[in-house]
Amino acid sequence: MKLSCVLMAWALSVCPAVLLATQMLLELFPAPVLKALPSSEPQEGDSVTLSCQTKLSLQRSASRLLFSFYKDGRSLSIRGISAELQIPKASEEHSGSYWCEAATEDRQVWKQSPQLEIRVQGPLNSVDSSILNPALQKPTASETPPMEPPGPLRPPPAPSAEHLRVSSSDPHLLHQIQMLLKQMQDVKVLLGHLVVELRELTVYLKPGITKVADK
Secondary structure (H helix, E strand, O other), X not given: OHHHHHHHHHHHHHHHHHHHHHHHHHOOOOOOEEEEEOOOOXXXXXXXXXXXXXXXOHHHOOOOEEEEEEEOOEEXXXXXXXXXXXXXXXXXXXXXXXXXXXXXXXXXXXXXXXXXXXXXXXXXXXXXXXXXXXXXXXXXXXXXXXXXXXXXXXXXXXXXXXXXXXXXXXXXXXXXHHHHHHHHHHHHHHHHHHHHHHHXXXXXOOHHHHHHHHO
C-alpha cells in the first residue's frame, strides 16, 4: 500500500514536468514552410530563391537553427546556417518536388516542411513573333510596292488554329492576341471607308467629268 502511494506521488510529480518539457520542445519553433521566390513556376533562365521560413520562440531566440534542402528524395544542402537556397539559372532539370528541414544544432528537435512543386516553363518558341508584334509586318520604304488602283480589299488573315491553341495556355498571350484581333477589325473598317472615298475621288477626276466642269 505504501509502495503504491509512493509510486502514485512520484508519477504525479514527474509526469507534469515531462509533459511541460515535451510541450516546450514542440513549441520551440513551428514547422517550416518552403517558398519559391519570385514564383514556383519560373521561366527558363530565371533566378529562383528557395526560402525555408520558420522562427524560434522568444524563449529560445538565442539558439540557432540549421537548414537542409531536398529535391525528389536527394539532398541539395545539409545543415547550413542559411535559410535560403539559390538557383541562379532555372532549367527543366530544376523541375520537381522540393522540401526543407529545420533542426536545432544538437538535432534534438527537427521539423520538415510540406513539399513544394516547382515547374520551370520553357520558352514560347512555337508562336509566330509577327502575331505578338504587329510592327514586324510593316514593309520598309524600299519594299513598299507601287500604288495600284483601289479594288476590293481582302480581310486580314486571322491567326491559325494552331496559334490560338498555343496561346490558350498563356492567359497573357491570349489577351494580346484578342487585342490584336480587335485592332485588325478596326483597321478593316477604316480601310473600307478609305476605299469608298478613293472611288468617289476617281470618278470626280475622270477626263469626261473634268471637261464638263471646264465648259
